[in-house]
Structures are given as C-alpha cells and as structure tokens.
Amino acid sequence: MTFVKFNQAPAVKSFGGLVEEIFNNAAFNRAWKDDFHTNDFFGAYPPVNIQETKDAYLVDLLVPGLNKEDFKISLENKVLTVSAEKATENKEEEQKHIRREFSLRSFKRSFTLNEHVDAEKIQAKYENGVLKLSLAKKEKVQDAAKAIVVE
Known part of the structure; x- marks a missing residue:
C-alpha cells in the first residue's frame, strides 16, 4: 500500500x-x-487646477497649442462645459519626420456648479497654453435688521 x-x-x-x-x-x-x-x-481630459478665493472659484485648464477661437464654453442647468476641437492638418511634407509626438486633440470637460456661482459673471481668458476661468461667487444677501416686538 x-x-x-x-x-x-x-x-x-x-x-x-x-x-x-x-x-x-x-x-x-x-x-x-x-x-x-x-x-x-x-x-481627452486636459489637467485642471481649481482654487477657491473669497470672491470666486478659479479654474485653470492646461491646453497648449490652441487658439482662443478653438474653445467653446457653455453653461446649461448648472453644468459648465469647456470643449475645444482642433482639426489635425494632413499635409504633404518634404521633410521626413523621425519622431512625431505633438498631437492636437479635441476635448470636453464638464463641471457641475454649486448655487454660489454667479452665472452672469463667469469670465474666460487664454494665455500661455492655460485657459483660465473665473467663476464669481454670488454676493451673500443679508436680511435687513429687524426689531421684534414682544407682545
């Protein structure tokens, strides 16, 4: 066994x-x-930095190689959408590329805004490859002081 x-x-x-x-x-x-x-x-999704100050939210998107005309920024139902579309140029070149890493692509990013953002005061500026959005905060409305009479 x-x-x-x-x-x-x-x-x-x-x-x-x-x-x-x-x-x-x-x-x-x-x-x-x-x-x-x-x-x-x-x-597809450019890197973003978001800061908050006492007066606004500051959104920076790193999007080099574009022109300010390439961007489309819209706000609908508290959703801020930033997109860009850049057509690649396919042209015949006399020079031979040994390596080609530059590529310009389309992108679309959306951000849901809270009730503190004043939609009428959103500003955008594009400089040095960074799209800078300033989302102003609504001014806080304080109720007027009121004396309460005790009966």
Missing part, C-alpha cells in the same frame, strides 16, 4: 515568476491600460 501525500501549499515562485504573473494578470492589465494611465487621458 502506498500513500500519496497531497500538498495544498502553493509552489514557491521565483521573483521573476511573480513579476511575470503580476504583469500577465488580466485585472492589472485592464487597470494599466485605463485611459488615466496612458497619454490618452491627458489628450
């Missing part, structure tokens, strides 16, 4: 085997290929 020992412990893997398993893991690959981890994220 022979006894076969059943070992449930996993086999010990080398460091190289572990690294290979991590990079071949489908969940890891899906996360790694997500737009955020690639240049496509920043092509």
Whole structure:
C-alpha cells in the first residue's frame, strides 16, 4: 500500500515568476491600460487646477497649442462645459519626420456648479497654453435688521 501525500501549499515562485504573473494578470492589465494611465487621458481630459478665493472659484485648464477661437464654453442647468476641437492638418511634407509626438486633440470637460456661482459673471481668458476661468461667487444677501416686538 502506498500513500500519496497531497500538498495544498502553493509552489514557491521565483521573483521573476511573480513579476511575470503580476504583469500577465488580466485585472492589472485592464487597470494599466485605463485611459488615466496612458497619454490618452491627458489628450481627452486636459489637467485642471481649481482654487477657491473669497470672491470666486478659479479654474485653470492646461491646453497648449490652441487658439482662443478653438474653445467653446457653455453653461446649461448648472453644468459648465469647456470643449475645444482642433482639426489635425494632413499635409504633404518634404521633410521626413523621425519622431512625431505633438498631437492636437479635441476635448470636453464638464463641471457641475454649486448655487454660489454667479452665472452672469463667469469670465474666460487664454494665455500661455492655460485657459483660465473665473467663476464669481454670488454676493451673500443679508436680511435687513429687524426689531421684534414682544407682545
């Protein structure tokens, strides 16, 4: 009679085997290929900085290579949408490109505004590749002082 020992412990893997398993893991690959981890994220969604001052919210979008005429900014149902569309030029060139990394892409970003933003006072300015939006806050209306008579 022979006894076969059943070992449930996993086999010990080398460091190289572990690294290979991590990079071949489908969940890891899906996360790694997500737009955020690639240049496509920043092509489709330009980086944004948002600051709050006592008078306004300041929104800066990093969008180099565009002209101010390329932007479309709209406000509808408290959603501020900033977009730009730049057609790429396909022209025959006499020079051969060894490497071409510049690409101008379209983008669209939307921001939901709170009730403190004064929609009538939104301003936009484009300079040095940064689109600067100033979202003025509504002035707080204080109720007038009122004396209450005790009866």
